[in-house]
Amino acid sequence: MTELYPTTPTALSRRTTLRAAGGGTLLLGLGLAGCRSAVAEGESEQPGAKATAAPRRGGTLTVAVNSDFTPSLLFAQSGQSLQQRLVYNTLVRYDDRLKPQPELATSWEYAQDGRSLTLKLRTGVTYHDGRPFTADDVIFAVKNLQNPLRAAQLRATAAAITGFEKRGDHELVLKLAHPVNNLFDLFEFMIITDRHSVEDAVAGRKLNGTGPFELTKWSPGTGLSLTRNEKYWQPDRPYLDAVEFRVIAQADALLSSLRTGQTQLSYGVPGRNLAVLAAHPDLVISEYSTGGGAHYLGVNTTVAPLNDKTVRQALAWGIDRERILKQVLGGYGLASATPWPKSSPAFSEAARTHYTYDPGKARELLKSAGHTRLDLPLLHINLPGDTAVAEAVQYDLKQIGVHVTLEPTDPATAQKNLISQSMPALWTMSHGFAQVQPSTLAVSAYPFNEAKNTSRFRSAHYTKVVREAWTTLGAGARANALRQQITDTLLDEAFIIDLVIRGSVQVAAEKLHGVTLNKFSYLNLDNAYLAG
Numbered sequence: 001m002t003e004l005y006p007t008t009p010t011a012l013s014r015r016t017t018l019r020a021a022g023g024g025t026l027l028l029g030l031g032l033a034g035c036r037s038a039v040a041e042g043e044s045e046q047p048g049a050k051a052t053a054a055p056r057r058g059g060t061l062t063v064a065v066n067s068d069f070t071p072s073l074l075f076a077q078s079g080q081s082l083q084q085r086l087v088y089n090t091l092v093r094y095d096d097r098l099k100p101q102p103e104l105a106t107s108w109e110y111a112q113d114g115r116s117l118t119l120k121l122r123t124g125v126t127y128h129d130g131r132p133f134t135a136d137d138v139i140f141a142v143k144n145l146q147n148p149l150r151a152a153q154l155r156a157t158a159a160a161i162t163g164f165e166k167r168g169d170h171e172l173v174l175k176l177a178h179p180v181n182n183l184f185d186l187f188e189f190m191i192i193t194d195r196h197s198v199e200d201a202v203a204g205r206k207l208n209g210t211g212p213f214e215l216t217k218w219s220p221g222t223g224l225s226l227t228r229n230e231k232y233w234q235p236d237r238p239y240l241d242a243v244e245f246r247v248i249a250q251a252d253a254l255l256s257s258l259r260t261g262q263t264q265l266s267y268g269v270p271g272r273n274l275a276v277l278a279a280h281p282d283l284v285i286s287e288y289s290t291g292g293g294a295h296y297l298g299v300n301t302t303v304a305p306l307n308d309k310t311v312r313q314a315l316a317w318g319i320d321r322e323r324i325l326k327q328v329l330g331g332y333g334l335a336s337a338t339p340w341p342k343s344s345p346a347f348s349e350a351a352r353t354h355y356t357y358d359p360g361k362a363r364e365l366l367k368s369a370g371h372t373r374l375d376l377p378l379l380h381i382n383l384p385g386d387t388a389v390a391e392a393v394q395y396d397l398k399q400i401g402v403h404v405t406l407e408p409t410d411p412a413t414a415q416k417n418l419i420s421q422s423m424p425a426l427w428t429m430s431h432g433f434a435q436v437q438p439s440t441l442a443v444s445a446y447p448f449n450e451a452k453n454t455s456r457f458r459s460a461h462y463t464k465v466v467r468e469a470w471t472t473l474g475a476g477a478r479a480n481a482l483r484q485q486i487t488d489t490l491l492d493e494a495f496i497i498d499l500v501i502r503g504s505v506q507v508a509a510e511k512l513h514g515v516t517l518n519k520f521s522y523l524n525l526d527n528a529y530l531a532g
Contacts, residue, residue: 055514059530060242063523064257066268066383067411068247069224071204075150077189077432077520078415079381082267085522086226086243088191088209091119091138092184094519096343098436100184104133104192104210114179114473121170125233127194128214134169140195142174145186150202151419153433153444156451157186181473182437182444189520212238212526223247239514239529251384258283264509264530267521270385271329274505282510287332288503288517292435294339295324295389295428297497298447302456303425306376310369312494316355318362318400319393325500328388333502338487339434339441339448341501345475346438346483354491362400374402379417379427382408389499390428418446418454434501435519438483439470447496457495465489 063082070080092100100108107120125133144150145158152158160183163175176183193201194208201207207215210233213226224245228238246263248254251270257263259280269277277283297315305311321335337355340347366372380390387408394404404426409417417423433445442448443466447455450466469482490496504521514527 055239055527055529056531057236057239057529058241059239060244061240061265061512061525061528061530062244062246062263064248064254064263064266064268065223065245066247066249066254068221069204069218069245070412070415071202071218073151073412073415074193074202075145075152075191076415076419077153079411079430081521082523083224083226083245084191084520085211085518085524086213087207087211087215088193089125089211090189090191090518090522091187093524094184094188094436098184098519100187104138105187115176117174117176117183119172119174121172122233123170125210126231127210128208128229128231129194130231131194131196132169133192133210135164135166135172136169137192137195138172139164139166140198141190141192144193144195144198145190152189153446154182154186154189154440156443157182157440158190178471179473180439180470181479182440182470185436185440185444185519188436188518213240213243221247234526237526239527240525243525249383258507258509261509264512265515266507267504268383268385269505269507270388271332271505272327272388273384274330274332274507277507284508284510286506286508288506292341292503292517292519292521293430293432294336294434294501295329295430295499296339296447297393297499298423298427298429299455299495299497300423300425301495303376305369305371305374306425308369309493310365311371311374312497313355313492314362314365314369314400315397315402316494316497317358317365318402319355319396319497319499320357321499322357323396324389324392328385328392329500329502330505332505333500336498336501337491339431339490339496339498339501340438340487341435341503344434344438345480346434346487348484348487351487351491355497357396359396359400366401372401376402376404376426377407377424378404379407379409379414379424381411381414381429383411386428386430393428393499421452421454421456423454431496432520435503438486439466442466442486443470448490453495455495457493459489459493462486462489462493 067080089104091103091105093103095101104122105119106122109118121135142158142161145152145155157180160177160180161174162177165173197206197208204218212229212232214229216227217225226243228241248257251273255273274285278285299306299312301307325333325335336352338351380386390406397404431445431447433441442450447453450463465482465485469486472479504517511531514529516524
């Protein structure tokens, strides 16, 4: 059993800051094993940190985003998931060590055989419309994610829940078809929506949750307006009166909005522009070093000659990951041939460096497969940071005789193509899900899903290993061996070619405090405030 969720946060992990030094910019080396809260309330306890003012009530926080809210993707993790935790709560939230902490679930207990879990739910919680939160809402949330129309990445985990036993309004037993080791990944991912208005939610007409803010207006193409939930279940929270999401797709306009204070928070600044903002006295740049995202090159294995893994391996040897990290991403992240951050139990240095930049070897592999030149399309999201990654990949592949034509695509269409397996021969995007239980990546993430992935890669061996890893509880030798087999398959088959692991990079006004992200990049502003 667990302790109750505290009403005030504990000091989370350290803040990493970039500042101008002697007229130049100092880029600190960033590991991927620590930082969860970029700007924590406990920051005054950090060595060398400025003392902060006591939290104050009031003010409007304006958040700059580079793509609009897409209601149809409400239940899928994507680049527009920031607003999820503002409107909706989840059952739990992870700490830095993947230990679940209470949110709408206050405690839980597994059966000894791992085939059921008893949840005790928070009392006194209401939706924005005043309706009480009960066990029926959790049952609906699970069944909602089981619906393939919702395109939820953790659908397989939700589907493993095959029965429900209510013990009053605030206790619920979940019965499992088989043990799964990522049930709490589902609980942090699964937003608890209103079962009576879910169709209005996916149409963008009404978002009714239990979260700290209420949606007052969605202006398509412009952004979201949220106001304080005066009936929030955490006493005296949130501090902020309102939150505005403002869509600013162009890099120059985004930089200007942050410099001038028109916006106070963004996670969408292209890596190559971060050094410019580092010198600004009123801004703080921080990295969430959970490895919650990674840039990758996707390969459609049904398009010849990419159905030959020798060709795919050639592409993996032909990309200069370190150059992309330094020149395109501003030095934030970790060049890696695998999806795993250093905090993952699946991480190994040998696997991370399995593919290094070796254009000579790449050309030799292409030649052995009967090719000296290839001409292929490469889809990418038409935002500055994503375009820069695609251009870097285009340049590197040209050096080995692979000429790609860039296909810029808006974020919503790219995500829908990802889900529907409608990608061209090559694409570059970002993926998540390597930052939680390793089995979740291969069971749930669209690029890696063993049953139906975007690359259309099929392998009986891959499916067998993934399923065994997913249903093996504990952290013993068997679990380690299965994780290694998944990694070995990803490297050998190269249907997804990882490039750089990186967490979210936050640019915030110095007066903004108490901001956190969860493992799925849901923004948590329960304890956020604007000082001064």
